[in-house]
Amino acid sequence: MIIKMLDYVGDYGENKDIARRLRIKEIMPALLDGEVVILDFDGVSGATQSFIHALIVMPMREFGDKFFELVSFRNCSATIKQVVQIVSEYTQEGMASEG
Amino acid sequence: MKITFSNVDQLKSFNYFLRTNELFDSSNLEIVSETNWMNIHPACISFAAAIAAEIGKENSHIKVRNEQAAIYLDRMGLYDFVNDICPVPYMKHEEAGRFIPVTKIKTESEQSQFIADLHPILHLTVDQAEVIKYVLGELIRNVIEHSEAKNGAFVTVQYVARKKKLSVGICDTGVGLRASLERYHMPVDDLDAIRLALTPGVSGTTLRSGGTGDNAGAGLYIVKSIVKMARNYFVVYSGDSAYKMHKYDKRVKYGPRLNEDPFVDKHTAYDGLPNFGGTLIGLDINLGNEEEFSRTLEKIKVSYSQAIRARKKRHYKEIKFE
Numbered sequence: 452m453i454i455k456m457l458d459y460v461g462d463y464g465e466n467k468d469i470a471r472r473l474r475i476k477e478i479m480p481a482l483l484d485g486e487v488v489i490l491d492f493d494g495v496s497g498a499t500q501s502f503i504h505a506l507i508v509m510p511m512r513e514f515g516d517k518f519f520e521l522v523s524f525r526n527c528s529a530t531i532k533q534v535v536q537i538v539s540e541y542t543q544e545g546m547a548s549e550g
Numbered sequence: 551m552k553i554t555f556s557n558v559d560q561l562k563s564f565n566y567f568l569r570t571n572e573l574f575d576s577s578n579l580e581i582v583s584e585t586n587w588m589n590i591h592p593a594c595i596s597f598a599a600a601i602a603a604e605i606g607k608e609n610s611h612i613k614v615r616n617e618q619a620a621i622y623l624d625r626m627g628l629y630d631f632v633n634d635i636c637p638v639p640y641m642k643h644e645e646a647g648r649f650i651p652v653t654k655i656k657t658e659s660e661q662s663q664f665i666a667d668l669h670p671i672l673h674l675t676v677d678q679a680e681v682i683k684y685v686l687g688e689l690i691r692n693v694i695e696h697s698e699a700k701n702g703a704f705v706t707v708q709y710v711a712r713k714k715k716l717s718v719g720i721c722d723t724g725v726g727l728r729a730s731l732e733r734y735h736m737p738v739d740d741l742d743a744i745r746l747a748l749t750p751g752v753s754g755t756t757l758r759s760g761g762t763g764d765n766a767g768a769g770l771y772i773v774k775s776i777v778k779m780a781r782n783y784f785v786v787y788s789g790d791s792a793y794k795m796h797k798y799d800k801r802v803k804y805g806p807r808l809n810e811d812p813f814v815d816k817h818t819a820y821d822g823l824p825n826f827g828g829t830l831i832g833l834d835i836n837l838g839n840e841e842e843f844s845r846t847l848e849k850i851k852v853s854y855s856q857a858i859r860a861r862k863k864r865h866y867k868e869i870k871f872e
Contacts, residue, residue: 521801528840
């Protein structure tokens, strides 16, 4: 499944309600079915940490290693890449402490 | 209530602005200024508008002595929130490129629209707009999600193109930081609540390190860090306390170090201020390009992970050695 983020968020990802909807209605069901998910940020210039957090933290926690096998990010600007990495790192730090 | 504007209410001396306000009688509001000219920080405008909206337009008034001051406040949108009209007729110029008058934002969709309109209104390039979209995206969302403010967020933005400097004020009259954090944390007072709110990984929605699926407790820390890296001022006022992060000296060659504890940053903490039930945030930021912003985020990424690791380590049980 390819999710064209531009179609949902416009040119900037800051609306957490949209992130949450995408997570619940698209990402989680696809991962449950073992489907590959590509988040394509083509045309999106940036995103806030809150937005990316609402989009991916729950699937990361629920699916663990499977998340990293099945989910990838495409056409990310330098800013989006950094924000995704920030969220990914602190989430994994939190997961590690919970065992 | 009485809010007094001077002609130098900028973040550098923001404590003077905060101390002169009288916030004890909530039956009416008087916004006054005795000065002949005015160039005040957008945080002052947001603050006055938020309180006027809380008290009610019919009970709020502006009393200024000087015509230019009245015109200035009218252009910044403050007369829209009081029961007066600007006493001076004047030709309204296009504000584009210089400021966004105080705007009330209550919903996610209003937030998205406001952020989408930012760079054309302020005449910023897409690159320059990245940082301000980020900062406002986080701050407005915080108000909508956590403040419980019935009137939402009051946002004012000013841009000085010559210095590439943006000044932002965002205010709400919600429950304030202390009440917002008390559900899961135990701030001992308003200043402690501000400190916790600026600490990475502290969220008002959970005790869990790393946050919930929807909140991480990272937003304010990242915004403060962006301002610090840009070597500018950052102010938070809530309850009877305020925190002002000072400018990082431009002569220091290597960039600022990002600290987990906001009280380790060069700052001034104030308590005993007039008690304000909501939260006010003011900041200045210099606009760079996307590459600089990306480098800033890289630094924040490293500091954030270190902070989370350090916090975890503090919770490790100690081995007894005899």
